Amino acid sequence: MDNIEITQPELESWKKDIHLKIVDTINYATQGLGLDLNNDRQNIIERCIDNLVDKKASRYIPTPENIRTKDNFISTIYQAEGKLHYNDKDYNESWIKYTKAIAYALPDSLELTYAYSNRSAALFEAEMHDDCLKDLSRLKYMKIFPDNAKLLANLRALKSHRIIADRELSTSLRYANKKEVADQVDKIGTRALKLNSEIAPIILEKNNLEVPSLSDSTQLNYSREYGRHITAKKDIKFGEVIGVEHAYASNIVQDLKYNLCGYCKKQTWSSIPCNNCAHVVYCSESCKINADNDYHRVECKIIPYLLAFGIKDKYLLALRLTIIGMLESVYRPDKIPTKKNLSSFDPRSKGFMNGRLRSDVHTSVVSMQTSISGNLIDQECVSLADCFIMAYFLLINMDDLPSDHDGDLKDLKTRKKFMNVVGLIDRSVRILMNNGLEVSMPQANVKNQRIHMGSALVIPFSLFNHSCQPMVIISRHGDQFIMRATCPIKKGQQIFTNYGVTWYCHDKQKRQEFLNFYNFTCKCDACCGDWIHSEKSDKKVVKNNNKVRNHVFQTLENLVKAVEKGQLQNTSSYYLTENRLTVKPGDLEVYLVVLNEFYKYFNINSSRAVELSYLFSDFVALTQAAFIQFFA
Template sequence: MEVLLDNLYKKLKAKNQYKEFEQKYSLLKTDEDRVKFTMNIFKENDIKFEINGKEKNKSDATQYNEKATKLYISQKKSGKTMDLDSIIKLYTKSVAYAPANSYILSLAYANRSLALFKARLYRDCIDDIEHALLVGCPEKLKIKLDARKVRCREILDSPNSTPERRNFRELEQASKQLEKVDLNAKTMKIVKKTTQNSDESVSKNNEFIKLDGNRNLPQVPNDNEEIPGASSAIKLVYSEEFGRHVVATRDIEPGEVLAVQQGYVSNLFPENFYSHCIYCMKQTWSGIPCDKCVYAIYCSENCRKAAWIKHHDIECQVVGPLIEVGMENLGLMSLRLLVTAYKETEDLKVLKNHLKVIDSLTDPRTRGFTGKILDDKKYASVYTLETNSENRPNDDLFERSFKAAYITFVLAKKTEIFGKILPSGDLGNLKDHQWFTFVGGLIMRHQQIIPNNAHMACEFYRSEESLSLVPHEHGSALMPFFSLFNHSCVPSVFLGGFGNKIAAISTRVIKKNQQIFDNYGMHYVHIRDKRSRQTYLQRRFFFVCKCEACTDVCLNAHGPESYMFTGLGSLANARIHKALKNLNKYFKMFMFGNDDIIEDSEAVVEDLNNMLKVLEEYVDLYCCAEAIKIFSIWEKVYSLRGNRWQSVNV
């Protein structure tokens, strides 16, 4: 898209029209007008767009399959660690590109099942085998797969159970066909070994254990009358200084769950299309494809059906062309927002009238409410989020209207969202179509809402080299309520991902009526330099931070110091010392990668919360070196308890 935009700018400058263009554009007040103006510019400068997206084909599917097989064989021969992550991802791309019900699809499933077996993902291996057999495959391959399937069952079940014996009888029937089929010696050895030796089972403990992101999902009282999924310990208020923001209705202690939200939409980054489910966004190794496009993989049939109903029936033919012109996540998520909003009414006229009602509301606190609640399942909660249009420079806004116009153009040419697929012709000819400019205006609005309000979806993993905890950013989500938390470099809540939900958990004592702050990526614990934090926040979010970390002269002068040097007295020091007795033990546990001990221990979490509570009775937490250390461990422990990125390399 950047190349197309640069070419347009060059044309305008060559005709000495660039300054006039800037001046006229700066006078526009609505996103719909900006999109319409942009389309006029396209027509006047003969800008035409091509719509190209990759389609399912045997050639690409075969290429990915062969590349994966070659990598598998070469790495197995080398005797070194096998990069099964990459191998499985390549086979998954082969699955995605293979035409429906084709031999290459069956082969991709079959070959991936071998990699999954090697990765000890036996249940996934069985799933792939069943998919391969369902599509249909030659007798030789079928017997190999039957053998592999029974080996998986042998590992997963007790070899002496009645069902297991039935499994072996299935294979015995398959083995009778050996003489009828010209199998190679290696295959015959595998099948006969599996059939004849039922004692050759692998311990069930050897199965690769997937960590469910919901395994430690915090529970919230969910007793807030206005905010579904939130505690009554918080409420939404409004002031001229802070706008809509969240405050405590009572004293809140560290570790309290304040809200658990799923949000309105989430979107997977394109680089994770073949390793994660495009609907629920969880990591998947035996993903199944969309039957029509190459850009969607699902962890289950349930997710595939749900995605088609919710958004993919429209997105299916649109995502490809956007990716092929280099459209990034912002463009894809703005499309997802538009489709999800449209699905609420299935009628653009009804949607437009609904938005007119929202625009007419005068109470700034309840803007975005549906009835008497802030319903994050309704588009109203997203539509009313901050855009910062008035703070954005012209070139920023025009780039967004440029992309919005292109996305709408592809929608018009590939879907029936406008009632029918619009006739061929360049984009400029659609400038007077009322629903085209309405949809384009909404998409442009989304492109301003998303940068200020979307929350990153992260999975965490250990770096093999340093053992440090690394975030794997695999997507983003719009959580309307969480967007109403203002920023502080010393926040009072932590937002952690658990499955497809995000939980807000208090990190310190919050007094009644105090404002509750989130952090927008510039945390004092990680970034001590005030100028770096303020520069980023002003450029990205258009405000000057005035939190305690940015205004406390003492804190910025010499940084945190130990509580032992603050003159608290012997009794206070003794109480703090007792509360912090396990701090260094937890620090060492984390440093040496004892994640299973940490993440499964409720006692560790409770102890860390108590440390913060005791410290806050005596010191300003962010001025205290020990508190900073606790925060660092606390944040990592909660990250480990949530979504994890897992490698199956062996």
């Protein structure tokens, strides 16, 4: 059922035909007419539409029928499937089916009452009593609540309260050293997850005055060769926090949309649905309200139509980025600043407001890099087809097109607002191609395994250029993205991130081929110096007294043991019963003071330095909330 409910094969096929026509048009425009893929954008878009309207099959954007949105019938089907898994004691699958039943049920319906009640039962059996009680508490506000369901809910609530009370008693007894009694109480289990709530926000001690999300150890520069880039204003230590920021826009992949909060991205088991669509859930009412205010009240009604065409997550994020910008300009796409508007600005400070780069306004987004390589024409054409579809349904939802519009592209091309919105979404796609981050989270029960959870645009982090020798690592903690140095950085050095290829994982030829595909020529130390990952590079560069050296290596050994212990504990059961991370974020500082001495003994391109980089990455991963299943 899940594969059928979202996409409609005939619409996917129609979009594929559109894509092929656009490929032909762009190839002719760029190769035959000599138009530039980036600078002649408007001309290319208009030519694509002209080519599509030549034939009736491609001229009209079809409107999907039987879209999957709020539907009590679908809710009952999911509840029936959930019951089957519940009877088989497969509470993970039972939980996901009941969550979908909640998402599809109409507000205040009997189906929603039963869906909450049934999910609370699955949570109870999974020993997730805190979440069980959250679902049961929502039943009190349901307009339809049959007496038999009310009785079962009250009994389940009493049992959950008792188990939680016993668990708290056990904890108190342990503090009182009455371990034997505590062990008896522990036979009744309760599990919960509060990993996100225990992560204290990181605050930079001193901020960069021009880019407040970065530390004062950084400096924004500009050159023709590198464009805008970041250098070290002073020496930066290994492990030092360089940047702290929230995403300007982010999303969740479709596969995890019922596992993670649609706004803060926290994993949740007692989620609440959107009142109007079935494609997002939230961990709290406040997240639901914030999402509606920021973007979801606009995208909500059109997402089911777009999913019917099989539009991918990365293009849906481009739509969200556009909507946020339009809401900032009070629904006036013509009032959103364009790159042309900013061309008169100093290239170093374009997008600045009051002397600084604001990471919470669309003006800063507009100033970001949008040029793409001609090698990406196929991907480019898919995105343009999606742009036409998204702009069409967006404008219908905003009442800028009549609800009975037939999707005629010939008519749409004459409408200035349609062409403006197509241009805005297209620009958002290209901004994300150049500046977007792929976001992942550690996966419990699997060593060194991460799960892709979505994408994000973190504006200040886009200022860092690529090197095959990365100097930073970016990790997500709660709703913050943290950038740390992965090696010592000298004052005046440019600070580099990495675009996917490193000198110690890929040989020079493969790196250059990959980067050339994106019209990028790398001149980093690793490429210019022909670095090769080898034990021979472990040459000592400084001699120091043995006492200090031994202390450094002992600390490194302790870090290895801490990582190994954390990885052994990286299980769903540990997180849910211990209710904490395997490693606390603050534990890292204990090692960093000593490990900064490490580079006195080994070159940056030594195999030992590479090992330390991997070890540091593994440790940081253990300080992140993992994606878990409650019965894995």
